[in-house]
Amino acid sequence: MPTTLDAIAETVERVRAIWPGESVESLTREQMIAVNDELGRLRRLVDAGHAQVASRIARESRPELGPDSLAKEQGFRNPTALIAATGGTTTGEAARLVRVGEATEPRMTLTGEVAPARHPHVASAIASGSIGTAAASAIIAMLDRMAFRAGREATDAAEHRLCEQAPGLTLDQLNRVILQAEAVLDPAGVEPREDELRHEKALRFHHEASGAIVLTARFDPEGGAPVKAAIEAYVRQALAAAHDNPDPDASRPTIPQLQADALTRIAEHLLGCEHRDLPVEGATVVVRVSLDDLRDGTGHATIDGMDAPISISTARRMAAGVVIPCVLGNNSEILDWGRAKRLFTPAQRLALVERDQGCAKCGAPPSHTKVHHIRWWARDAGPTDLSNGILLCESCHHHIHDNGWEIRIDGIGVDAHVWFIPPIHVDPDRTPRLGGRRRYGFAA
Structure with a gap:
């Protein structure tokens, strides 16, 4: 059976076959894409091998070994300090390598027998180079939190599904999928998390010596969704207006500047009736929930544009306010227009x-x-x-x-x-x- 080192060597040979060593300028576009793909896989494989070694270093540096600890023999307080120093990385990254290695390496039972890895699907994915240790760590962390609540069968199915889906996703995109998976595995856990976020919500002001006013805000999903929707709608229409009516002499504002303008205009609109031209057409908060979940109070809901799912009780509160509840299963509207209309409704x-x-x-x-x-x-x-x-x-x-x-x-x-x-x-x-x-x- 090929080892991680075999896979690394094979990948290096494929890179050399495409890029023998000349300047990168000698590569065609197709060759650059091929080399980039192989280098990405090589990096993931090297990290997988490093995770295996990190796990073994941690095992050989257990506190109970005292002065015989491998890390202490090398002059370090603990294994993460050793790994971080030799790898030129942070102790946090070193700890992640250890966690991934421990979760994906075969285990030794109390009877001395070798048992499968705690997360076999993740182990297979990193061994093949299809996902890296950052993605593996994110999947493992969520599954470990859910282990007792969701049960082994459900978490195993989720692990398999996430490992199939993760290749090709950025870490941000994968984290959004993981949040949805967590809500599916433990729908009852969504509401307590929201309660915690609700208690943590805050908006703070402070004045700088220059005269600038600095805002720092933290919202729960229910409170943040309409704020985000209104500001994004303003920015979207401001960008569209600048595109349709370009002014070559005007400086182009950045997205953060437009977002600040949006908040100012919203406040002006609230304070004075003369400000009725606030351009936030289409600023809609859509709460998506299945009809069965809404009726039975089970499962969870999602808000368009927000990563974390919300509880059914929050969805019900939001559906009673200035949002559009999109309940699946309602076929009362005409959804096809043929050639009668050009714009979608x-x-x-x-x-x-x-x-x-x-x-x-x-x-x-x-x-x-x-x-x-x-x-x-x-x-x-x-x-x-x-x-x-x-x-x-x-x-x-x-x-x-x-x-x-x-x-x-x-x-x-x-x-x-x-x-x-x-x-x-x-x-x-x-x-x-x-x-x-x-x-x-x-x-x-």
Whole structure:
């Protein structure tokens, strides 16, 4: 059976075959992408090997060994200090390597027998180089928290699903999926977490000597969602206005500056009736929940654009306020218009948010997206129907249309699979890449 070192050696040889050692300027674009992929895998494999060694160092440095501890023999107080110093990293990173190694290495039982790793799916994923130790650590930490609440069978299934889904996701994207997985495994734990966040909410001001007023804020999901939605809507429309009516002589404000402007305008609007022109059209907080969960008080809900799921009691409170409750299973609205209308309706957009969860290609939140025709309205005579709609951020929209990507939708409604098919110059085999809810959400 190939070892981690064998896999590292094979990957190094593949890099050398593509890039024999000349200047990086000698590589074609295709070669650069291939080398980048292999170097990414090499880095993950090296980290996997380091985690194995770190676990063994920690075992050989147990406190009960006293002066015979390996770390103390080398002049260090503990194993993480040794690993951090020799690796040129932090003790926190060293501790993560130890945790991953201990969770993915075979265990020795009290009888001296060798037992499987505590997290076998994660062990297999890091050994193959498909995920790194940062992703492995995030998955392991959540599963360990859930072990007693959810049971072994449920956590094992979640571990398998997360390890399949993690390759290709950024750590931020994976953390969003992990939050959803945790809510599925322990729906009863969502509300206590919210109570804690509610008690921690705060908004503080202080004045700097320059005259600037500095705000520091922390919100629970219920309180933060409308703030986030209103500010994002202002920024989105400000950017659209600047794009449609460019002023070459004007300096372009940054996103943080626009967000500050949004908060100022919201406060002005509240304080004086003369400020009725606040541009936050489309600032909608959508709480998504299944009809059964809403009726029975089970499970959890989500807020568009927010990473952490919320409890059903919070969803009910929010649904009674200035938000739109999107209850799955309601077919009372017309969702297909054929060629009668060019623009997708708000009802169609809500339905597509259920399927895509945001930008179907990159996972950006719904507030950053628009509904686009898969078959173009003008060029292809594409209808304004759900089967021909997709949520994309502006960047991904241009990327797809300018670079020859194709989009395929398999299935109908929330359970449909969204596929992005790369052009030949990106992937000669044109292997479809999964997007939407199936890529950036966690399905129980």
